[in-house]
Structure formats: C-alpha cells, structure tokens
Amino acid sequence: MKLNKAYTLTTASVLAIAALATAAQAEPKTNMMHQWAQGSEAAAIAKLGEMFEAAGGTWEQTAISGHTSNTLAKLRSDIVAGNAPAAVQLKGPEIAEWNSTGTTANLDEVAAAEGWDDVVAPELTSVMKPTGSWVAAPMNIHRVNWLYSSTKILNELGLDVPKTWDDFNAACDKIVAAGHTCIAHGAADWSDATTFDSVVYGMDIDLYRKAFQEADVDAMRSQGMIDAFAQLRKMVGYMDDGINGRSWEQSMTMTMTGEAAFFLMGDWTVASANLAGFKEGEDYLCNQTPVNWGGNGFILNADSVVFFQQSDPDYIEGQKLLASTIMSPEFQVTFNVAKGSIPSRTDVDLSKGGFTQCQQQGLADLKASVSEGTLVRSMAHNMTVLQKFRGAMMEVITEFVADDSITPEEAANQLADAVELQS
Amino acid sequence: MTKRSLGSRLAEKTPQLVLIPTLVAAFMYVVVFSLWTLWISVSQSTLLPNMAYGGFGEYAALWQSKRWVVSYQNLFVFGALYVVGSLFIGSLLAILIDQRVRFESVWRTIFLYPLAISFIVTGTVWRWIFHPQTGVERALNDLGWISANFDWITDRDMALYVVIFTGIWHASGFAMALILAGLRSVDGDLVKAAQIDGASMPRIYRKVILPTIWPIFIAVTVVLLQFAIKTYDLVVALTQGGPGVATTVPAIVVYDLMFQRGQIAQGAAAAVMILVALAMVIVPYVLWTNWQAKKEGQRHG
Numbered sequence: 001m002k003l004n005k006a007y008t009l010t011t012a013s014v015l016a017i018a019a020l021a022t023a024a025q026a027e028p029k030t031n032m033m034h035q036w037a038q039g040s041e042a043a044a045i046a047k048l049g050e051m052f053e054a055a056g057g058t059w060e061q062t063a064i065s066g067h068t069s070n071t072l073a074k075l076r077s078d079i080v081a082g083n084a085p086a087a088v089q090l091k092g093p094e095i096a097e098w099n100s101t102g103t104t105a106n107l108d109e110v111a112a113a114e115g116w117d118d119v120v121a122p123e124l125t126s127v128m129k130p131t132g133s134w135v136a137a138p139m140n141i142h143r144v145n146w147l148y149s150s151t152k153i154l155n156e157l158g159l160d161v162p163k164t165w166d167d168f169n170a171a172c173d174k175i176v177a178a179g180h181t182c183i184a185h186g187a188a189d190w191s192d193a194t195t196f197d198s199v200v201y202g203m204d205i206d207l208y209r210k211a212f213q214e215a216d217v218d219a220m221r222s223q224g225m226i227d228a229f230a231q232l233r234k235m236v237g238y239m240d241d242g243i244n245g246r247s248w249e250q251s252m253t254m255t256m257t258g259e260a261a262f263f264l265m266g267d268w269t270v271a272s273a274n275l276a277g278f279k280e281g282e283d284y285l286c287n288q289t290p291v292n293w294g295g296n297g298f299i300l301n302a303d304s305v306v307f308f309q310q311s312d313p314d315y316i317e318g319q320k321l322l323a324s325t326i327m328s329p330e331f332q333v334t335f336n337v338a339k340g341s342i343p344s345r346t347d348v349d350l351s352k353g354g355f356t357q358c359q360q361q362g363l364a365d366l367k368a369s370v371s372e373g374t375l376v377r378s379m380a381h382n383m384t385v386l387q388k389f390r391g392a393m394m395e396v397i398t399e400f401v402a403d404d405s406i407t408p409e410e411a412a413n414q415l416a417d418a419v420e421l422q423s
Numbered sequence: 424m425t426k427r428s429l430g431s432r433l434a435e436k437t438p439q440l441v442l443i444p445t446l447v448a449a450f451m452y453v454v455v456f457s458l459w460t461l462w463i464s465v466s467q468s469t470l471l472p473n474m475a476y477g478g479f480g481e482y483a484a485l486w487q488s489k490r491w492v493v494s495y496q497n498l499f500v501f502g503a504l505y506v507v508g509s510l511f512i513g514s515l516l517a518i519l520i521d522q523r524v525r526f527e528s529v530w531r532t533i534f535l536y537p538l539a540i541s542f543i544v545t546g547t548v549w550r551w552i553f554h555p556q557t558g559v560e561r562a563l564n565d566l567g568w569i570s571a572n573f574d575w576i577t578d579r580d581m582a583l584y585v586v587i588f589t590g591i592w593h594a595s596g597f598a599m600a601l602i603l604a605g606l607r608s609v610d611g612d613l614v615k616a617a618q619i620d621g622a623s624m625p626r627i628y629r630k631v632i633l634p635t636i637w638p639i640f641i642a643v644t645v646v647l648l649q650f651a652i653k654t655y656d657l658v659v660a661l662t663q664g665g666p667g668v669a670t671t672v673p674a675i676v677v678y679d680l681m682f683q684r685g686q687i688a689q690g691a692a693a694a695v696m697i698l699v700a701l702a703m704v705i706v707p708y709v710l711w712t713n714w715q716a717k718k719e720g721q722r723h724g
Contacts, residue, residue: 069682076471097470097685188663242556244577244666387684395490395668402667403579414489421484422686 028057030318032305033074034089037065040271044338051331057321058314079103084308086315087322091304092383096130098306105307105316107134110323119345121366123375124302127383135306137326138344140336142301143362144266144378145198145289148273151282152258153180161287165202165231168262168290172238175261182238184260186246189394192401193380195235195264197299198289200228205293205374211415212379215389215423220416229400229408236401244402256283264289266301266381270358271340286358288365298369301381302344342366392418457698464691472687481689482696491693494671498700501587501672502651508591509647510640513598518628520599521606531603534596542593546660549589550576553661579669582662586670589661594650598643605636652701673697 030052036045042063049059062085064070071089075098078085084103098104111117111134117125120138128136149161157178162168172182185191201208203224210219219225240260243251248265249272255263256278263269270286278284291297305326307319325331332343333353342350342363350360369375377383382390396418400411467477485491516534520527537545552558553576563571575581609632617627655674658664664671673693681690 069678072685073682080471094685101471187665241574241577242554244582245550245554245662246556388686391679391684392488395488398665399489399667402665402669418488421487 026313026317028318028321029314030057030086030322031060031062032087033062033085035064035068035071037063040338044335047334048331052322052325055321055325057318086310086319087305087307090306092127093386095127095136095306099130099135103308104135105309105319107307107323110320114324114327116327119347121346121370123300123377136304137323138302138304139326140303140339140341141344142266142341144194144299144301144381145297146265146267147287147289148255148263148269149285150255150258150261151285153261161285162290164292165290169234181240181260182262183235184251184254184263185239185243186248186251187243187401189398190380191248192398193394196232196397197378197380198264199231201297201299201376202289202291203228208376213384215385215419217416217420221412225412226408229411233408267362268340270356280357295372295374296365296368298366298375299378300375301378301383388422389419392422460691460694464688464695466688468687470685481692485689485692490668490671491676493668494673494676497583498673504587505590505651506644506647509594509598510643512591512595514602516599517602517606520603534599537593538597542657543660545589545593546657550661553585577666579666582666582670586658586661594647601639601643605639606632609635652697
C-alpha cells in the first residue's frame, strides 16, 4: 500500500514537472486554410496533418471547397477582422500582394537552417520571397507545357511527336486529312490561356518573359505576339466544333482513346488519366509542347502555403514546424505522387515512391531547363502577373479563340489595351 | 384613469413599434449598404478595403472593358426577353389549364416543376441538351439525319438566346401558377356578362379577364426582374459566360473583380452600375404609378 502511494506521488510530481516544462515551452499548433476538400488531394493534406502531429504538433485545418476565390474571400474577412489564419494555401503573385499588406510572417530562420535556397528551383524562389524574405513554402511544381499524344493515331499515320510548331502544323494537316481531330480542347479562359502559354513560349521565349512575366505592353503589340496569335488561330482550326462547354477531362479522354491526336495541358492530366485506367506509353505519350528554339523548356506552376503573423507563441512555433514538414522530402513525395506533380525541391529522387515515367521526365526536364536558363512561370496558372492583368489577358485570349473575326493584329493590340487599362 | 390612457396610447403606437426593427433592418440593408458600396467604388480599395478617396477612375476603366459592356447589354436583352417570355408562356399555360382540363393538378405540377430545380442543375442539363456532341444534334445525327445542325450554344450570336430559353423554361411555371390563381379569382358574373354581349372567349380573356388581374402581372414581373438581375449560376452552369465573353452577365463580372482579381473598388463600381440598371426600370414605373394615382384622385375628387 505504502509503496503504491509513493509511486502515485512520484508519478504525480513527474507529471507536474512535465506540465511545467511544456508550459514554459510553446506547444506547436496550427490551422491551415486550403481548398483541397475532396479526393486524393484531401488525402494528401490529411497525410500532412499526420506528419505534423507525428512531429509533435496539434493539427487543425479549414478546408474550403471550390474555387480559390472562396479561400480569398474567407482570408480577406479574417484579416480585416484582425484574426489572420496561421497558414493559407495561396500562390503566385498573390503571395506578393498579401506580403505587401504587411500581414505575412517571416520564415527566414527555418529556411536558413534547412537550406531552402539551395534546393528550391530558382524561378520559384523569387515568388516565395517577394521582398527578399521567405513568406511561403512551396508544396509542389506542376509543369504546364505538356503535349499528350495519342499513340493510336501517331502509329496509324506513322508520325513522330512534333518538336517545333511547324512540325506540329504539318502533323495536324496530315491528321485532319486522315479524318481525325488534331487537337482535343475544351474552351474556357484558363484552358485557352494554357494553350497560348505554350504557343508564345515555344515561339519566342524572350517575348514570353517580357509580355507574360513583366506585363510589358510594347512586347504585347510586337510582331512576335501577332505571329503567336496567328499560330493560335491555326490551332483553333485544328480543333473540332464542340470545344465550347467541354470540360478538360472530356478533352483528355478524346486523346487517350484515340479520337483526337494531341492534347495540351498541365501534368494534373497524368494523375487523372492513370486513375481512369489509361497507360503511359501504351495509350498516350507525354512530351514537352513544341519549341522553335531547340532545347528543353519548362513552364512552371506551383502550389504553396503562405504564413501570416500570429501573436500566440503556440501558433508561431506551429508555423515553423509546418513549414519544415511541408519542405521535408517525405511529404513532398507523398503529396506529389497523389497530385501528378513533382516535388518543389530538386534534390528528391523520383525513381522511388511511385512516381510515373512522365513525372520523372518532368523533373529531368526541369533540371535541364534550369541549367539552360529556359525555366519560366505560367501566366495562365497565375504564377506571374497580378490577377487583374491576368484576368484582362485571359479575356482577350478566350475571345480570340471564340470569335474568328478577330485578326491576330487586333488581338495583340487588345491584349496590350486590356493590360494598360488596369495599370 | 392615467393608467388606462397610457395603455390605450401604447396600443395605438404598437403597430409602429413592431415595425421599427424591420424598418431599421431595411434601412441598413438598402440605404447604408448601398451608400457603402458607392463609397467603396470611388475609394482606393484593391485587395483589401481602403476608404481613402480615389476618384472615378474605376468607372472609366470598367466602361472600357469589352467584357463589361457585353455583360451590361446582355443584362438588358436577357432581362427583357426573360420577363416578357416567361409572362407570355405563363399566361398561355394558365389560360389553357383554366379550360377545365382533365387531370388539372397533374399538369400544374408538371409545369411548376422546373422551378423546384436549382439553376445549377437546370443549366447543366440544358447544356447537355444544347451541346452539339451530347444533345439534340447528336441524337438527330444518330437517327440518320447527318446534316442536322443545332449548335446555338457554341454560336456567339445565338448562345444568349439559349440562356434566355432556359431561363423561360425555368420561370414560366411560376408565372403560370400565380396567373392561374388570378384567373380563378375573377368574378364569374363578369365573364357571363361579356358572353351575353356576344364576345368570343379569346376576346373575353384579352379584354376582360387579363386586364382585371394586372396587379398579378406586376408582382410576377418584379419577382422575375430580380431573378434576371442576380442571374449568375444559370449562366455559369450553362455556358460559363462563353463562347468567349458572349453570354457574360454583370453578376459574374462583379464576383470576378471582387473575389478573384482583388479589385474591390472596380467590383463595387460594377455593382453600382447594376443598381443603376435596376433604377432605369423601377423609377419610370414608380413615376407612372404616382401619375396614375394622381389622375384617379382628380377623377374622383
């Protein structure tokens, strides 16, 4: 009995000391706001929560399904109410915009300790560090300039995957002559702009940088942009007449089943296609979209998490832990296998963990593109200019696709006018 | 004595007291928030609201944007045809059902049913029906009529009429239900008197019955007008505002500017323009009814 009592007493005092110790030290907590409420993405985020808890944190999440704008609306009202969330999924220039409101937290300490500057792709670093300090952690890298080809149609007509836009047009002429649809497409502002990203980039990389990364209106009025619009017009002619009201998944299936020869879309296609039972190499091939300047090209899109200033030490500690969990190779592998993208760190080995051939090809091309200096960010996927410029540009591009009475010259001028109007 | 007079005074004031919360709420929502939006539209707000005065530049930028001009025109075309079309089809259905048809309640349910379906579902289903590769055109082609062509939804000039058609399909049952109730309330003696005078049924409807229930038409018009002005989900589900920007409506532009592009001031300017559009319809109507009332008063006085 006595022994038992003494034991209880010791346990109690140990517990009390432990409680004292933890009270002195902050307990890492977080609440992450994101838009991945369903499917494999929700599962991937749940994995982030598990890893965060395994590392000693308390995990909470606010999943806002649907469009990014719902997340933005919630974020805005929280910030105006003086109740900034600890971590929010935001991307591209939005990071700089929120950074300029002076409400974001500084992650330099964690970043320096873990050497983020050495492992994150250079074009991405500038987005995560809008004014020289890390305010966001990148979760992945999506490649926008993929060209998916139907092996069935290529074999039937004995064609190779086109390398330049002239090759592409020549291939399309043959495919159309053989009675197939050349390009599978579903018209929407973002998908039309995705295609146009690849066209401008593939025709003139300097023009892409000036017009789409710096919003330079003179570049938009230049002959190069007119030529790019002319190429886009030609490509609309290679599409069938049902592009309006078709989703990107439907157009993907057209290419996968051999109804259409080519499909231009980002790497999320790989995840969806493989899930639907189509096979890389058998049903479809993945290559970079044509470039006229030779070499490797990579148009980048990335999801990231921005951290906002907190007053509660528990949440500040939680932000550091969450940032380092997101940047851990283990999480980057789990998350990106599910999403079809590749890790935002270039030092992860993709041959392990279930990455597909296309994803591995993506990383190889990314590295090649970094060393060749051809890596750019995607305008269509909100990685370059402010939303107001991007929105204005997408309106012009999608109108051009829908209305064949607009000439390439008019479109180039409208593009510049629309951007000038917003500045 | 004093106690009773207090009680009776209170009883006198009760109706006013009961109305006060409603009046305050209505004042807040209609006047204060409208003024607030008006001020935001001339402020320097971008990503977050910023109350400093910024001028009328956002209105100028708005009216130079092709998408906005197209959407504003669409609002008037859609609003007018949607309201008139729904009233016309609704009256027609109501008159037909009024002919003592058999299984009347079945017909009423069928025609009222579309209103029970959300705009998102309506838009999605009609998109399938109108789309050349899933709907009518495909069906005709499969039946062997290869040259059949029905691609309004992908045609820039016709796509808006697809939206109007779908809107009318959705709302005409609602118009029918209210108008039918009105028709039933018309005094039978009135009809009999007209019949004795030798008027034909169509003429009786046109000259006697429908004119007596005009307040119902006003009520239906007001309800449909506010549907038209806030139309958002129907267009998003049906055409996504496309082809290009051909079927964009103002509500979509406001939402995009405010919540997606971080341009709160310009979004507020667009919202104010929607209010102006509503005023263009309501103000002449109010003036007209006032003028009518005055005329009536003079006649009786």
